[in-house]
Structures are given as structure tokens and as C-alpha cells.
Amino acid sequence: MxxxxxxxxxxxxxxxxxxxxxxxxxxxxxxxxxxxxxxxxxxxxxxxxxxxxxxxxxxxxxxxxxxxxxxxxxxxxxxxxxxxxxxxxxxxxxxxxxxxxxxxxxxxxxxxxxxxxxxxxxxxxxxxxxxxxxxxxxxxxxxxxxxxxxxxxxxxxxxxxxxxxxxxxxxxxxxxxxxxxxxxxxxxxxxxxxxxxxxxxxxxxxxxxxxxxxxFARSIGHAAQAQQLLLELAAQDLEAVGDPPLIKALQALSRARQANVARHWLMQSHGCAPSAAQLDQLLDQVRACTTRGHRIHLKVAGGFAERKGDRLHWYNAPPSPKT
Structure with missing residues (x-):
């Protein structure tokens, strides 16, 4: 037994x-x-x-x-x-x-x-x-x-x-x-x-x-293997888009890869994980960011994602108006 x-x-x-x-x-x-x-x-x-x-x-x-x-x-x-x-x-x-x-x-x-x-x-x-x-x-x-x-x-x-x-x-x-x-x-x-x-x-x-x-253990193993592949792809994409990510470089990726690299960036660089709804909103704003004056300011996990120049940043608290 x-x-x-x-x-x-x-x-x-x-x-x-x-x-x-x-x-x-x-x-x-x-x-x-x-x-x-x-x-x-x-x-x-x-x-x-x-x-x-x-x-x-x-x-x-x-x-x-x-x-x-x-x-x-x-x-x-x-x-x-x-x-x-x-x-x-x-x-x-x-x-x-x-x-x-x-x-x-x-x-x-x-x-x-x-x-x-x-x-x-x-x-x-x-x-x-x-x-x-x-x-x-x-x-x-x-x-x-x-x-x-x-x-x-x-x-x-x-x-x-x-x-x-x-x-x-x-x-x-x-x-x-x-x-x-x-x-x-x-x-x-x-x-x-x-x-x-x-x-x-x-x-x-x-x-x-x-x-x-x-x-169930076999299914768990398949999911773990697929997740490992996504992590490897996210690491490659993050190297390409930069840290903090260049918005235009993000836009050149498919939405699925944008989501994958954004989650990886937030977790690896800031130790936070966005909800599915927050990530969808963030990707919508990245897609719409086609003009110099487009503003991004979204609650993501315990902080805020913001556009600063041509890059996407994340802050623990809202940045001061000067930024």
C-alpha cells in the first residue's frame, strides 16, 4: 500500500x-x-x-x-x-x-x-x-x-x-x-x-x-512545460523591447506576446502580477499610443503603469506631476 x-x-x-x-x-x-x-x-x-x-x-x-x-x-x-x-x-x-x-x-x-x-x-x-x-x-x-x-x-x-x-x-x-x-x-x-x-x-x-x-499529473506537466517555453520567449522579447519597455517595440509584437512579455517584465523587474483585466487595459493603451501626447496612467497590481517619453514605466506610487 x-x-x-x-x-x-x-x-x-x-x-x-x-x-x-x-x-x-x-x-x-x-x-x-x-x-x-x-x-x-x-x-x-x-x-x-x-x-x-x-x-x-x-x-x-x-x-x-x-x-x-x-x-x-x-x-x-x-x-x-x-x-x-x-x-x-x-x-x-x-x-x-x-x-x-x-x-x-x-x-x-x-x-x-x-x-x-x-x-x-x-x-x-x-x-x-x-x-x-x-x-x-x-x-x-x-x-x-x-x-x-x-x-x-x-x-x-x-x-x-x-x-x-x-x-x-x-x-x-x-x-x-x-x-x-x-x-x-x-x-x-x-x-x-x-x-x-x-x-x-x-x-x-x-x-x-x-x-x-x-x-492530472500529466496535464500539469504539459502546462509546466508550456509555461517554461513562454518564460524563455518572454526573456528574449524583454531583451528586445528593453527594460523599461519601448512602446513602439511592444507594438511590433502580437498581442499575445505583448501580454507575455509585459507580465514577465512586471514580475521580474517589479515583483508584481497584474490581473487579467488590468493587463487587457494596459495592452489597449499600448495599442492606442500612436501620438506624442497620448497619456498612459493605469492602476496595475500595487502600483501604476505610466508612459514616460517613449517607454512604459511602473511605479509603486503615482509619480509627481513633474514627471
């Missing part, structure tokens, strides 16, 4: 040591931590993020300490304020806080080299949920590519070695080894879309399409 887990762990080999494992105390991260600690004794450390969002958060931390003591693994804990602002997604806020905490913990201990590798326990069901969430939001290729098996963020190499393993197999592997885990009470909260997908859609897919995890 746990063959997929064993195969996935056998294929996993981080590029740098020591290896951190994101450890919440749940089943997935417990199995990942135990398997890594057994395979690479003395080279694994556990990172636990205390979100402070639940009364049980202190109990989670104590549980993680007990498991780490049993496994002979050092535990590093980082406390964050993951409360979301009005209008923000609580899940997105907690996720951002978690990755920032991982980066901080990787640099926390001055007596050892910075940790450059972290493994996370996301599995095949999580991957399907991520894809379905992206589809429900009308996401483009970056969303449909779901979670990569390997990525870099905040100076960390992030590995997800269990993306091919169903959650049930992970729990079977744990049960066979009598390893305890905790259940997050928020996982049953139907207010969260991901939880509704897990409780309603995944069982229905299991019944209608028993191989859905494998077939």
Missing part, C-alpha cells in the same frame, strides 16, 4: 546539505521527516512554523518536539503573525508567512552554514487540489502548472518529493511504523475552498476516474 511512497523517497536526492524538512506535525510532513532522517541520519533538521492562528498551535509545537526527539532530529521553530488583512485570503497570507519563515530559519543558526535545501510534504492529492483551485479561478498556465517538484524561493531550493504519492499511501506508511501525527482542525473547515475540494470533489473523482491523479 505504500510502494509509491518508497519509490518517491528512493528517487529523492537533494543537491545541498544539510536538508531541512518543513514539519507541521501532520501526517505528510511526519512521514517525509521520518523517511529523510532514516536515510540521512545527522544531516536533517526540522523547520516548524508556529502560525499562532489556533489555540492548538502550542500543542502542535510540543508534539513536533516529541517526534523530533524520537527521530533524533533537531527542531527549529519560528513564530509568525499569519493573520490576514481584510480582503486578503487567509490561506495565501499563511502561505506567504510560512515561506518567509523558512527563509529566516535557514539563516538562523550562526554556527552552521546556511541551509539551502528544504523538502515539503505536498503529495498527489494536494497537487490535484491546487490544479482544481487554479481552474476554479480561471488561472493561466502558471496556475495550471500547479506545484513544481523543485523550485527556488527566498534563497532556498524547495523540493516536493511526494507529488506522485496519494495521501492515503502516506498514512499507510506511517501506520505501519506506529508514528503519530496531529490533525489540523482547520482541515475540516468548509469555509475554505481547498477543504471543500478535498471532501467533495476528490471522492467523486476517485469514483468516476480512479486514475485521475496520474492523468
Amino acid at each position: 505504500s510502494e509509491a511512497f518508497e519509490r518517491a523517497m528512493a528517487a529523492f536526492e537533494p543537491a545541498q546539505w544539510p536538508l531541512a524538512v518543513g514539519f507541521s506535525g501532520g501526517a505528510d510532513s511526519t512521514a517525509l521527516l521520518a523517511a529523510c532522517a532514516s536515510r540521512w541520519p545527522g544531516q536533517v533538521v526540522a523547520f516548524h512554523v508556529h502560525h499562532g492562528l489556533q489555540a492548538a498551535a502550542d500543542d502542535f509545537e510540543r508534539h513536533c518536539g516529541e517526534v523530533c526527539a524520537r527521530l533524533g532530529v533537531s527542531l527549529i521553530v519560528h513564530r509568525v503573525d499569519a493573520r490576514h488583512a481584510p480582503g486578503d485570503s487567509p490561506e495565501d497570507t499563511a502561505r506567504r508567512a510560512r515561506y518567509e519563515a523558512f527563509g529566516a530559519m535557514a539563516r538562523m543558526d550562526p554556527t552552521r552554514p546556511f541551509i539551502q535545501s528544504i523538502a515539503l510534504g505536498h503529495h498527489a492529492d494536494d497537487q490535484v487540489e491546487t490544479l482544481l483551485l487554479a481552474l476554479s479561478r480561471g488561472a493561466g498556465l502558471p496556475g495550471l502548472a500547479a506545484m513544481p517538484a523543485h523550485a527556488e524561493r527566498n534563497g532556498l531550493n524547495i523540493y516536493r518529493p511526494l507529488l506522485t504519492v496519494p495521501g492515503a499511501e502516506i498514512r499507510a506508511w506511517l501506520a505501519a511504523r506506529d508514528l503519530p501525527w496531529v490533525e489540523d482542525p482547520s482541515n475540516g473547515d468548509a469555509r475554505y475552498t481547498r477543504n471543500r475540494i478535498r471532501a467533495v470533489l476528490l471522492p467523486a473523482l476517485e469514483q468516476a476516474f480512479p486514475q485521475f491523479r496520474a492523468t
Whole structure:
């Protein structure tokens, strides 16, 4: 029942040591931590993020300490304020806080080299949920590519070695080894879309399409490959149009390539992502910009896109009237 887990762990080999494992105390991260600690004794450390969002958060931390003591693994804990602002997604806020905490913990201990590798326990069901969430939001290729098996963020190499393993197999592997885990009470909260997908859609897919995890994974792989090609094209186009982009050079591209390079420019140079509506408005203005006096001033993500001379600029705040 746990063959997929064993195969996935056998294929996993981080590029740098020591290896951190994101450890919440749940089943997935417990199995990942135990398997890594057994395979690479003395080279694994556990990172636990205390979100402070639940009364049980202190109990989670104590549980993680007990498991780490049993496994002979050092535990590093980082406390964050993951409360979301009005209008923000609580899940997105907690996720951002978690990755920032991982980066901080990787640099926390001055007596050892910075940790450059972290493994996370996301599995095949999580991957399907991520894809379905992206589809429900009308996401483009970056969303449909779901979670990569390997990525870099905040100076960390992030590995997800269990993306091919169903959650049930992970729990079977744990049960066979009598390893305890905790259940997050928020996982049953139907207010969260991901939880509704897990409780309603995944069982229905299991019944209608028993191989859905494998077939969805193939679609995710196709989307990821297509997105990589778009990124390579965007990098080439950005080199041609300049940074900040020359408006006439943008106009020489097809609208699809304009959108692709504009998104790439905004993310790479300014760390922001426009909504689909904002990007459409911006491209409409670029197309209409045929006279010297044509003005562009549009809200884009957290700032403003403006024409300045013959180029398109982006500002965190509206520029002064002098510009």
C-alpha cells in the first residue's frame, strides 16, 4: 500500500546539505521527516512554523518536539503573525508567512552554514487540489502548472518529493511504523475552498476516474512545460523591447506576446502580477499610443503603469506631476 511512497523517497536526492524538512506535525510532513532522517541520519533538521492562528498551535509545537526527539532530529521553530488583512485570503497570507519563515530559519543558526535545501510534504492529492483551485479561478498556465517538484524561493531550493504519492499511501506508511501525527482542525473547515475540494470533489473523482491523479499529473506537466517555453520567449522579447519597455517595440509584437512579455517584465523587474483585466487595459493603451501626447496612467497590481517619453514605466506610487 505504500510502494509509491518508497519509490518517491528512493528517487529523492537533494543537491545541498544539510536538508531541512518543513514539519507541521501532520501526517505528510511526519512521514517525509521520518523517511529523510532514516536515510540521512545527522544531516536533517526540522523547520516548524508556529502560525499562532489556533489555540492548538502550542500543542502542535510540543508534539513536533516529541517526534523530533524520537527521530533524533533537531527542531527549529519560528513564530509568525499569519493573520490576514481584510480582503486578503487567509490561506495565501499563511502561505506567504510560512515561506518567509523558512527563509529566516535557514539563516538562523550562526554556527552552521546556511541551509539551502528544504523538502515539503505536498503529495498527489494536494497537487490535484491546487490544479482544481487554479481552474476554479480561471488561472493561466502558471496556475495550471500547479506545484513544481523543485523550485527556488527566498534563497532556498524547495523540493516536493511526494507529488506522485496519494495521501492515503502516506498514512499507510506511517501506520505501519506506529508514528503519530496531529490533525489540523482547520482541515475540516468548509469555509475554505481547498477543504471543500478535498471532501467533495476528490471522492467523486476517485469514483468516476480512479486514475485521475496520474492523468492530472500529466496535464500539469504539459502546462509546466508550456509555461517554461513562454518564460524563455518572454526573456528574449524583454531583451528586445528593453527594460523599461519601448512602446513602439511592444507594438511590433502580437498581442499575445505583448501580454507575455509585459507580465514577465512586471514580475521580474517589479515583483508584481497584474490581473487579467488590468493587463487587457494596459495592452489597449499600448495599442492606442500612436501620438506624442497620448497619456498612459493605469492602476496595475500595487502600483501604476505610466508612459514616460517613449517607454512604459511602473511605479509603486503615482509619480509627481513633474514627471
